[in-house]
Amino acid sequence: MRTELCDRFGIEYPIFAFTPSEHVAAAVSRAGGLGVLGAVRFNDPAELDRTLTWLDDNTDGKPYGVDVVMPMTVPTEGKAVDLQAMIPEAHMSFVERTLQQLGVPPLPEGEGRDGVLGWLHSVARSHVDVALSHRPVLIANALGSPPKDVIEQAHAAGVQVAALAGAAKHAMTHVANGVDIIIAQGYEAGGHTGEIASMVLTPEIVDAVGPDVAVLGAGGIGRGRQIAASMALGAQGVWNGSVWLTTKEYENLNSNKGMTEAFLRASSADTVRTRVYTGKPARLLKTRWTQAWEAEDAPKPLPMPLQNLLVSDAHSRMNSAGDPDVISMPVGQIVGTMNEVRSVADVMADLVAEYEETVDRLTALRGAPVQ
């Protein structure tokens, strides 16, 4: 599956693995893909700095990337305490009441009170600054084009910029803004996603941006057949995240055995696209928590970044409690095929082997000599 992106980044396979875990990212890069570390969980830039130093030291010199969460236009900004004041009382009491009904214990005193500041523009900018002081080959932005000066800052450091797009018109805007690589994020993907499925979205974006801009297919990519399908649709590589959540290496970050159990038992029908995670539509595991927000008397989710501040303590509480029925976690529809815990190296080897078998099968079916 060698495409131009392999040469551009010095990687063996154009498999771009988004993950909040530096252990997963390092293992993917060591196995020939490109591990991309999600920075949003780092409230303290110094902690991101230490983690990237660890990545520098544990990737055998192989390249890696960093993913930030940065809206192009600066949203409501302020200190967490100011924003907190904008959250309606009814929303806070709904969250607290729901957690009690679901039997979620409080966090130990002093934990989780800062929210996840990575959703704030200023914090995301500090993530970029810290990242560029290390040796990433790619800065990816989960919310589309970063501000132009951030793109210029990355380019000045010799670092490429990738941006997610859920529609062809957004992809065109990203390219006009100077983004190098488009991640075509289909409906079936985990996390922030639009309504157009990969089968339709990927070729539409490939055609819209033209042959000079590489497109990564994202959404529904958990098997080698899906990599082959995405490349049939015109992608130069794939971007995936969910499949790494049930790897052995992810357990370094995830102490919640209930979460792993929830992933392993979920079918492809057990996800939901909802605004309850961040205020923008994102696909999550369907649990009693997401169902509570669908009740008749539930409040409507707040806009970004307020919704995330509203629920971030709740997320911490649920995700440390260990109940597989009460989890708040983005995951794509491929969760239905995440049925065992494996090492990153094993997952990579299976992706590559099934991809190669698939292309060989298609070549044989084609039945005519290659022109």
Next chain:
Amino acid sequence: MRTELCDRFGIEYPIFAFTPSEHVAAAVSRAGGLGVLGAVRFNDPAELDRTLTWLDDNTDGKPYGVDVVMPMTVPTEGKAVDLQAMIPEAHMSFVERTLQQLGVPPLPEGEGRDGVLGWLHSVARSHVDVALSHRPVLIANALGSPPKDVIEQAHAAGVQVAALAGAAKHAMTHVANGVDIIIAQGYEAGGHTGEIASMVLTPEIVDAVGPDVAVLGAGGIGRGRQIAASMALGAQGVWNGSVWLTTKEYENLNSNKGMTEAFLRASSADTVRTRVYTGKPARLLKTRWTQAWEAEDAPKPLPMPLQNLLVSDAHSRMNSAGDPDVISMPVGQIVGTMNEVRSVADVMADLVAEYEETVDRLTALRGAPVQ
């Protein structure tokens, strides 16, 4: 793209084209695919009989199929007039008020008063009886497994049975009931569809039913790249419908230039999955009609078959009025790439050519000799 299905049905390409138009069906079959005529629009079995005689005479001896709409369990049944009495007054007045607001004129006196009886079980059974008196090679059912005696009736006549499935568990049930071919209908498809996208659904169903049951990929199939992708995912062929709605041959059935204009200008974002068409979730073109049903004060759609009876006169009125903003028509997300009116033969030639280019590109990327 020669698969076992080509030999089974005596066709050149495993492209199964669902269409309400006998002119499209005949042209697809003549071009090497399998045209499948949708029977639901035929209230009068004698008219279906005449139309199949026309197909017999206009397919150059090539095979064709017939698609019926038949729930496995018999739903509320009765004469149209009995069912009409079960429709709430408020629903009827909402429909009439909405049509007035949208400027849709009434039908000429005497037209459209029967509803679409093809949704009734008894009428669908008569469709099967009529079909089997001709020479179809396939009976497909848009609502899953037909009743077992209908499957036996088809098999006794040497006719294969295909059924749509939106989840692997439904596919397994169909196979247990004796269905021969599963149509994996992804979220992005037009018409009745589930929530799981083709990229995830197709391999899941292929794995669930095993190598002895052929699967057709459906949903998002409008280009040769998408056929290659679907076959990469494990499908033995594809089933598509939307792409034929902007063919020259379809104009024999569709006198509404507004509908054609609406398809040509629509983007992939201009569809909506809603229960307003039949009572079950189906993907339609997003228009002022579908938006009216999303208003705060709109009633909830009725269950099948009441919803179809409720709106069938409205559909007739809208679809003969010619306003591209007020159309009621199922179509998939690939409507975004349906941008010109072409002949069926041209569409088929493009599908095949792009499929072959795609496989050749993948073969070259693979970079290793075929084992």
